[in-house]
Amino acid sequence: MEKEMIDKELIENAIAEALKTGGDFAEIFVEDKRSSSAYFDDGKVEELTSGRDRGAGIRVVVGETTGFAHTADLSTQGLLEAARSAAAAARSNGGASSANKLIASNAPSPNPVLVLPETVEKIKKVELLKRADDVARSQSRSITQVSARYGDSRRRILVANSDGVYASDDQVRTLFSVACVATGDAGMQTGRESTGRPIGFELFDEYDVEELAQTAAQRALTKLNARPAPSGAMPVVIGSGGGGVLFHEACGHGLEADLVKKQASVFAERTGEQVASELVTLIDDGTMAKEWGAFAIDDEGHPAQKNTLIQDGILMDYMWDGLRSRSQGRKSSGNGRRQSYMVLPMVRMTNTYIANGKTDPADIIADTKSGVYVAHLGGGQVNTATGDFVFGMTEAYLIEDGKVTAPIREGNLIGNGPEVLNQIDALGNDFAMGSPGTCGKDGQGVPVGDGTPTLRVQSLTVGGTAA
């Protein structure tokens, strides 16, 4: 980091102020985020937007109660006032508690940035959009509308707390997406593709916007001829890279300690038990270099970690943040994250993926008599207490006699986490990470990654309209 975001002595004073009337823990989270985006739609550069948000959130924990306040005013007065508000909110009411001396505890970033987006001329960002539009439209006359978005952000954070943690991170992210509409005799269809990494403008040395535009356009075109999706329970093969969201929903959320602690998860009190097919090893890894959910420290100042959640089908551990691990007398697993300085951190996933299998993916399809092949999944949603989850198919095909055949229209798949995990009966050797995602929980969005090799679920309910 070029220079400290805020004076260390001021941080110490704010923590002392927060604990002036007692408390078990106090933390200050400072964030300075700059973002820029450019949007191209309907053949025009519609708009460039630049934004800046800067502020600090202060929390005080007293017993089971957390008090929280935030401010955009980073002056001494602003921070001390926020510290007093947080203490009052936590209902602390006694003599002062002491804090440990702050000790710098930075972690190495898994995401070295070569070209800071803020140093790149805006015209270069705009040119990428125009190229994507040209290429998408050149795919076919049936492509009737194209939009493309470029976005980058730089988020500098500093976390300090009464345990003595004093850590900072400089998080850069760059994202590009293309969405197309194709029009045919039976109406309109859409196709989308995106890429993003927690790195700078060098993203575009690695990824070709032309290729993204082509993929988005082809997805929309393919669906013009798509049949209605079938309905009912059947085998479903999920393609490599396109389906990590399945595990994010089917079990990821259910392994978050805040939900487990409230018994609001079907996986509560099940560590050491077989919860999935022996083929399944599930990992959450915040250190995964250049993946969308990677960072040096989480939003509580804890270094990112690689955590094995399920090993060969056996539940090893949950994901933890500071608050929940503290009450269990254990360490955080580096999963305490927040959308911004304006909200409290929660247990969140980072990059969640299924480790590679051994089977040739072609054999998995050939071995499936009939069912559905999902090349690309959209978002999903889960009820962690019941385990029921859904996720959308954005590119899918029928499997007939062991062959991938006709494209099918969009629809949701529905299943139950614990059941589906046990029904994974084939795992490919073609592991890949998927598209960058934003995970929503309790109204907060954070960037996450996911990945999987090709795999088959014996039975999932496909929610189409065909009989």
Place this chain on the structure above:
Amino acid sequence: MEEKLLAIADEVIALSVPNEQIEVIAVHDQETDIRVYKGELESFTASESQGVGIRVVQDGRQGMAYAGSLDMEILKETLSEARDNASFGTFDEMLQIAEPDNVEPISLDLYDPALKEFATEDKIALAKELEEYIMKSDERIVGVESSEYVDSISASAIVTSSGIRRSSYDGGCYIAGSSLASDGKDMQTGFGYSVGRDPAKLEIEKAGSLASERATRMLGAQKASSGRKTVILDPYVTAQFLGIIGSTFSGESLLKGRSLFADRENEKIAAEILTLIDDPTDPNAFTATEVDGEGLASRRNVLIDHGVLNTFLHNSYTARSMGTQSTGSAVRSYNSSPGVGARALSLVPGTKSQQELIDGVDDGILIQGVSGLHSGVNPVSGDFSAGAEGLLIKDGQLSEPVREITIASTLQRMLLEVLGIGNDLERLPMRASGVSLVVADVTVSGV
């Protein structure tokens, strides 16, 4: 606070130069979020946030910049950033900041002073009482995952170099609880809420019994058999669907060739009993406001009149581009430029209660919850498929619970297949109100 925001916006506008149009939106929000767990205060968030968005249009090009701050030095930088951004936009002669349109805003009473006077301890007590009510409501309730009280007071101002200068001030509050029910084998969840502008009028019993009943009645749920069925959507589910249907009436989708209802004005697109209105001037709507995101007066727009498509929604840009008038439908936050969208949707209620609607169904499902709408509904093609749970309806009687099913159709067909609309209009903390809705011929996937 409104005066302060107007003054800040005026100050930015005063910096405009000839041949440049500027629009400034300044907002200030105060929010309290109180959560309790097992009789104890779990978290208390007292938040205050502010921000300013500046949009510049110069020679038919637009740029935008925002900052989470009211500091004039930062806003000067923000203005230069917006100007710089404008230089990269594509020329579009229709691009302009909105002009006053001589429609006077209807004065709405959207803030009840009781909200500020309500003591913090009483707010905590409301959340605790709700938790306790849910816990005691039924012996099968084994936990309350969350019980919270939330209130917010929002002030905003919009000032433009073209002569618009408006402000608004509103407040709202709600309580919401989420329950866990178990019969020893199966676990189910349910949520309930009560919404208002005066905390003293929030209904614990209503929120609590809803949270309890929605969970307990789902215990022992199984998958349903697949087939085409008539479904009754619970008010909350209807509201979620209305939100998506509303987006298909956006003038922006129409202008850019993404609307499923393009060229269908004055045609029948829904059952005759269906009238859909977007009315942010209705003070009972949670999202009511006097002006829209460009500072133009809110107005009542009838989207579907007895089954016939009546109007699309426009902001000033889409209206100008299509040779019509703004419908006061600019939607935005301070960090985005104005889009187009429905702001307070509602179906005109029918005369029957939900029970009477159920009486009329031989073989169907009452859908009490849907999931995956964000991934399973495509507002461009109209295809939809959603995860669902609810209760079977057999010969006009509610029967066993079903879960892990999907319901699928297209938005176009769904509107035409509406057989009944309930009289149970419900205000929700979202941009649509709910009402029970009977829809025929929906594909249900289960086993």
